[in-house]
Amino acid sequence: MNCEGAKDRLLDYLNNELPAADRATLDAHLANCPDCRHELAETKQVWQLMATVPTPEPRPDMRTNFYAMLDTFAEAEAARPTRSWTSILDQIKSFWTPTLAARLAYSLLLVSLGVAAGYWLQQKQSPDVAYRQQIDTLSSQVQEMRQMMMLSMLENPSATERLRAVSYTKDISDVDGRVIDALLTTLNNDPNVNVRLVTLEALADLGHDSRVREGLIHALPQQDSPLVQVALADVMVKLQEKRSLKPLRQMLRQEGLNDLVKSKIEQTIRELS
Ligand SMILES: [Zn+2]
Structure with missing residues (x-):
């Protein structure tokens, strides 16, 4: 290669x-x-x-800027009617050094130009609807990028990077099945106990999701670290998850169960019963 x-x-x-x-x-x-x-x-x-790219939200000043930008754009286009998109893009391309970072920035720029162009075309029909649509498209693209990045960082060999990946879930507004699966896999399999604890915290924040709850219940008997076992028992109380009673009782029968964990589980069972 x-x-x-x-x-x-x-x-x-x-x-x-x-x-x-x-x-x-x-x-x-x-x-x-x-x-x-x-x-x-x-x-x-x-x-x-x-x-760190913030999700764009429609703000009055942003809207003004957007109109101003479109006016400038429309004027420039009117002044040079023969100029094609390709030549504009070629010109932009020549500004960037051919490193991958720049290529990425360039493709992000293409996305924004595409959004601007789409907006420009739809503007005459219904400005408010078109504006809203463009903002929604941009927001979902940013969300999608965050998810992709978070999922790829979870595979990183460095525990620090994986910790950072888990912390990104707080910035993802629509956590989908892929992210939940990845977090549950991390909770059950990550070799680093700190990563597992932070992942549990992130999952507990998503406790309103039924897939997360089911996953956490199934995760109970799979934990071997006393720290994670105790934290998971706490989460079950916090979520008032009575379906965890069965796996909790199973855990009490595990051989070599840490004494502190044992009394913690007994207490959890009392609180949930
Ligand atoms: Zn090389």
Whole structure:
């Protein structure tokens, strides 16, 4: 694999979407190529930066700016009627250095231009509806990016990165099944107890979701760390989840159960009964 091939695959690599063979080839290339390692680090940084992109909300001043921007855009277009989108895009493209970070920024720019163009086309029909639609599209794109990033970071070998990934769930407004599955898998399988505890906290905040509740009940007998066992028992009380009584009683029969955990579970059973 050459550098160009490697760089083309970095995003998929970070997303864990590469076939195992490609991944191994890329790993081998990265081990020997400081240039591509640097680009990988840069790409990761951009992903993390994207997490801080605020979800756009319609605000009066933003709306004014948006109209002003569209006016300027329309004027420029009227002045140069022969100018095509392609030539504008080519010009924009030439501003960016060909690093992956810039390519990502460029594709984000394309999204915004697409939104602006879509808005411009619909504006005459019904400005309010069109505006609302564009804002919704942008918001859901930002949400989708956060989810993708969070899911890929959960696979990171560094526990710090995984902790950060879990903390991102607070910024995701519509947590979907993929995120819930990933969090439950992390709670049950992550080798780091701190990551598991933070994940449990994030899941407890999502306790209004029935899938989360079911997952937490099933997670009870799977925990081997006393810290997580005690915290999970607390969550069951907080959620007043009576369906946890059965797995809690099963846990009491586990061999080698920590004494503190045992009395905690007995107390939990009393509180829920
Ligand atoms: Zn390389």
